[in-house]
Amino acid sequence: MKRHLGTVVQLALLGLAVSVPAVVTDSYYQHILNMIFLTAISVYGFNVITGIAGQFNIAHAGFIGIGAYVSALATTRLPLSFWTAMPLAILATAVFGVVIGYPSLRLRGVYFALTTLGFVEILSLVFENWVPVTGGAMGITRIPPPSPIHLPGGIALAFEEKTGFYYLCLVFLLAAIYVNRQLLRSRLGRAMLAVRENEDLAQSVGIPITRTKMTAFVLATLFLGLTGSLYAHYFRFISPVSFTAAESFRQVTMLIVGGKGTLLGPLVGAAIFTTIPEVLRSIEDYQWIAYGIVLMLCVVFLPTGIVGLLRDLRERLARNSPSEHR
Numbered sequence: 377m378k379r380h381l382g383t384v385v386q387l388a389l390l391g392l393a394v395s396v397p398a399v400v401t402d403s404y405y406q407h408i409l410n411m412i413f414l415t416a417i418s419v420y421g422f423n424v425i426t427g428i429a430g431q432f433n434i435a436h437a438g439f440i441g442i443g444a445y446v447s448a449l450a451t452t453r454l455p456l457s458f459w460t461a462m463p464l465a466i467l468a469t470a471v472f473g474v475v476i477g478y479p480s481l482r483l484r485g486v487y488f489a490l491t492t493l494g495f496v497e498i499l500s501l502v503f504e505n506w507v508p509v510t511g512g513a514m515g516i517t518r519i520p521p522p523s524p525i526h527l528p529g530g531i532a533l534a535f536e537e538k539t540g541f542y543y544l545c546l547v548f549l550l551a552a553i554y555v556n557r558q559l560l561r562s563r564l565g566r567a568m569l570a571v572r573e574n575e576d577l578a579q580s581v582g583i584p585i586t587r588t589k590m591t592a593f594v595l596a597t598l599f600l601g602l603t604g605s606l607y608a609h610y611f612r613f614i615s616p617v618s619f620t621a622a623e624s625f626r627q628v629t630m631l632i633v634g635g636k637g638t639l640l641g642p643l644v645g646a647a648i649f650t651t652i653p654e655v656l657r658s659i660e661d662y663q664w665i666a667y668g669i670v671l672m673l674c675v676v677f678l679p680t681g682i683v684g685l686l687r688d689l690r691e692r693l694a695r696n697s698p699s700e701h702r
Contacts, residue, residue, distance in 0.1 A: 568588055
């Protein structure tokens with residue numbers, strides 16, 4: 377019965393998501409929704425390496441930048457479409473994930489975090505100073521939107537407008553949620569959770585620590601390369617300012633507040649911290665202070681995040697329900 381009810385709820389939410397553009401016709405609000413979805417895809421990648429595997433990766437924004445620049449260069453310097461450039465961007469990001477992850481994942485805790493922080497700073501310098509390739513501080517302009525998809529019956533799905541891009545992001549967001557869901561239910565996911573809780577204990581029961589962390593790291597970079605490609609072709613302009621350590625810390629806040637290691641936490645966190653800057657635009661200079669306060673309060677009072685708190689409350693109510701006593 378519960379399974380059927382859950383399926384009905386999921387289908388209802390999917391139907392609601394599909395029908396949103398018909399109700400929300402203002403381009404500003406459509407842009408906010410697109411940014412929530414784009415950011416959430418990235419935070420779901422962050423959830424794999426940090427929320428599930430427990431490795432505090434600060435190079436997050438750098439990998440998004442790799443995906444964005446590869447996709448942008450492939451479509452502006454080469455005669456490739458978005459649908460070809462996007463897989464190339466994902467592949468290139470994964471290759472960098474292997475190159476960076478193999479040596480750095482042998483470190484633990486703060487040492488791993490500092491290594492990834494150094495990597496994102498190096499990438500930021502490369503994006504800004506490799507002018508012949510990246511355009512330097514001026515960035516890359518005139519990035520084309522995804523070419524239309526032609527369906528039978530003469531129907532074409534175009535992505536030049538925000539509505540078309542909404543559906544494109546929705547598809548990839550659902551894919552990110554599905555991958556996280558399957559991972560949490562899989563043997564690999566349980567191994568990652570064991571590594572997160574206690575590496576030494578996990579190793580003592582036969583879990584290959586380095587391989588498990590490496591798998592999580594590379595899987596996370598796939599999400600980041602995808603996000604970077606979508607980002608480049610949505611804004612049609614990229615510059616180094618979008619891929620700094622500050623963006624990584626912003627997504628750390630999203631994951632912790634939403635609920636790390638949970639299925640819906642990344643989406644909740646992305647929705648909150650994509651909306652807050654718009655609400656607080658009048659005090660833009662103090663936004664990072666607000667972020668810091670919210671993060672500290674969540675670490676102290678909501679260690680499992682908003683979704684984790686709701687899950688704990690639901691389990692507590694289920695244990696205290698009259699049916700359980702009977």
